[in-house]
Amino acid sequence: SKAKLFDEKTDVKTTFKDVAGLEGAKEEVQEIVDFLKQPDKYTSLGGKIPKGALLVGPPGTGKTLLARAVAGEAQVPFFSLSGSDFVEMFVGVGASRVRDLFKQAKDKAPAIIFIDEIDAIGRARGKNNFSGSNDERENTLNQLLTEMDGFGTNTNVIVLAATNRADVLDKALMRAGRFDRQIYVDLPDVRERKEIFEVHLRPIKKDENLDTDFLSKQTPGFSGADIANVCNEAALIAARNGKKSVGRQDFLDAVDRIVGGLEKKNKIMT
Ligand code: ATP
DSSP states (O other): OOOOOOEEESSOOOOGGGSOSOHHHHHHHHHHHHHHHOHHHHHTTSOOOOOEEEEEOSTTSSHHHHHHHHHHHHTOOEEEEEHHHHHHHOTTTHHHHHHHHHHHHHHTOSEEEEEETTHHHHBOTTSSTTSHHHHHHHHHHHHHHHHHHHOOTTOOEEEEEEESOGGGBOGGGGSTTSSOEEEEOOOOOHHHHHHHHHHHHTTSOBOTTOOHHHHHHTOTTOOHHHHHHHHHHHHHHHHHTTOSSBOHHHHHHHHHHHHHHHHHHHHHHO
16 A cells, blocks of 8 residues: 555644744735635735745744644645655655645645645755765755646745754755745743643633642743643643642643653753
């Protein structure tokens, strides 16, 4: 059987309500939603709709979530793949798989294509080029550029890509008519962490007096993904202790556990 190349989701339920904070980034992607919904309005005076935008920021800050919310808000199908899977799984056929992906997206246009970890495909060419797998990666990257250049002005497929290493990307990707917009998705500040807590506390049975100001002050440096993790972990800790709702101490224990995990991860990485 054929390994799965990409995910296709047609009825995306994620909306901007699920994305806390990130006001600037949301404003910028709102434009993309508008382009997808009313392309004719925007091209009527001869303007060209952008083909791609790069979401740049640290891991776990909501880049994937935001891309999915664009599809959900515009009610268009969401085609997604990860650059790293792609390079590993499809030795020898990367370029033809890229062609397939774009063909399917164009057939279902308007649509969003989302490429996570684009740096795995899109690193600057011609460096460390010792192995065959690098040629493979270059072929895949070249095909991606070809596909984006081949879009007509009325194709109405917008490609979003995410990276936490914009500095290593091949400059050809950022040229006009490709990923010529960059949208920054940063770690949340204390106010944004509070909003993220509020989103992830929605499904949780919590103590009535639980103070999200307190929680957001206890979590400097946490990403949205870390906060989602804290909320889940706290609910499990409380349940394990036979509680009927999740309280302040459960959250503090969950924070400790996640801080421990983050420290371990950093140690391994350095
Ligand atoms: P990576 O670079 O590791 O792929 P990412 O930036 O794409 O990370 P996401 O996968 O979007 O991060 O985030 C992981 C999860 O963390 C989300 O599904 C969501 O539950 C939570 N999350 C992250 N950021 C936010 C946010 N701003 N608001 C609400 N939830 C968030």
